[in-house]
Amino acid sequence: xxxxxxxxxxxxxxxxxxxxxxxxxxxxxxxxxxxxxxxxxxxxxxxxxxxxxxxxxxxxxxxxxxxxxxxxxxxxxxxxxxxxxxxxxxxxxxxxxxxxxxxxxxxxxxxxxxxxxxxxxxxxxxxxxxxxxxxxxxxxxxxxxxxxxxxxxxxxxxxxxxxxxxxxxxxxxxxxxxxxxxxxxxxxxxxxxxxxxxxxxxxxxxxxxxxxxxxxxxxxxxxxxxxxxxxxxxxxxxxxxxxxxxxx
Numbered sequence: 248x249x250x251x252x253x254x255x256x257x258x259x260x261x262x263x264x265x266x267x268x269x270x271x272x273x274x275x276x277x278x279x280x281x282x283x284x285x286x287x288x289x290x291x292x293x294x295x296x297x298x299x300x301x302x303x304x305x306x307x308x309x310x311x312x313x314x315x316x317x318x319x320x321x322x323x324x325x326x327x328x329x330x331x332x333x334x335x336x337x338x339x340x341x342x343x344x345x346x347x348x349x350x351x352x353x354x355x356x357x358x359x360x361x362x363x364x365x366x367x368x369x370x371x372x373x374x375x376x377x378x379x380x381x382x383x384x385x386x387x388x389x390x391x392x393x394x395x396x397x398x399x400x401x402x403x404x405x406x407x408x409x410x411x412x413x414x415x416x417x418x419x420x421x422x423x424x425x426x427x428x429x430x431x432x433x434x435x436x437x438x439x440x441x442x443x444x445x446x447x448x449x450x451x452x453x454x455x456x457x458x459x460x461x462x463x464x465x466x467x468x469x470x471x472x473x474x475x476x477x478x479x480x481x482x483x484x485x486x487x488x489x490x491x492x493x494x495x
Contacts, residue, residue, distance in 0.1 A: 261355060262276055262279050262355075265355060266279065268400070269381070269400060271388070271393050271396065271397055273388050281299060281302060281380075281384065282299050282306075282377065282381045282384040283355050283356055283357055283377060284297065284299050284356075285298060285299065285356060285377070286298040286299075286300055287361060287362035291360060299377060302380035303379045305387070306378075306379030306381070306383030306384075309382050310378075310379055311334070311338065312391075313382075316395070317395075317399070317402075318333050321406065322410050330410075333407050333410060340424070340427055340428070341371055341375075341420070343378050343379070344375045346378060346401050346402065346405070349401075350378070350401065352377050356373070356374075356377055366432075370431065371427045371433070381397075417474060418478040418481060421481055426456060429458075429484075430456070431457075432457040433457075434455060434477075434480065435454070436453070436473050437452065437453050438450065438452050438453075439451045439452055439453045439463065449465055450465065450469050450471070450472040451463060452464050452472040454473070454477060454479075456480060460480070462483065464476025464478075478494040481494045
């Protein structure tokens with residue numbers, strides 16, 4: 248019993264720290280606990296619908312409205328199509344997962360044992376859904392103004408400064424977005440070999456996609472070799488018509 252009481256105390260303190268980061272004090276803290284509960288946790292414990300999927304559904308709409316309103320305010324002379332593009336960049340699965348990690352949601356999620364063993368705590372889709380659920384919990388507890396405040400904190404430092412076209416992202420980032428969308432997981436990189444003299448080494452890496460496809464890349468550093476392999480993988484996905492864009 249003492250251990251259970253201590254676990255509850257630790258969870259309460261953890262949730263209070265997350266609430267502080269969100270800038271919202273919960274009148275119903277159980278909403279935050281529900282937002283952090285994945286369906287795998289509820290299923291393993293026979294807890295029925297006591298998980299965050301309904302909140303995630305609401306949070307998707309809350310987030311879109313809050314981000315749209317902020318972009319509308321920041322860019323009064325920008326046309327609708329460009330505002331849509333800016334919003335899409337901010338609320339992509341990869342982008343939301345990054346914001347979730349910054350908040351520490353990855354460490355606070357309640358996952359089932361099976362999902363935990365399969366690396367669910369690091370999956371972008373799970374993290375982005377959890378962030379949307381957390382925002383829904385803020386909205387349900389404090390209304391739209393509270394949700395707006397939380398979104399402002401979460402995206403602080405990440406709002407676009409101009410409405411210009413985004414710079415091209417590196418091939419690894421593009422491939423991560425593609426594989427997360429296609430397979431729900433990210434690719435694996437492993438160094439295969441190193442050759443050449445010390446002053447002019449050549450690195451070779453092996454990239455494996457979640458579906459088993461493999462690609463080799465070379466470069467004067469590991470990072471460059473990984474970028475080369477990612478570019479080859481994106482070209483293959485585009486050729487297979489699985490993903491619309493290669494890495495130009």
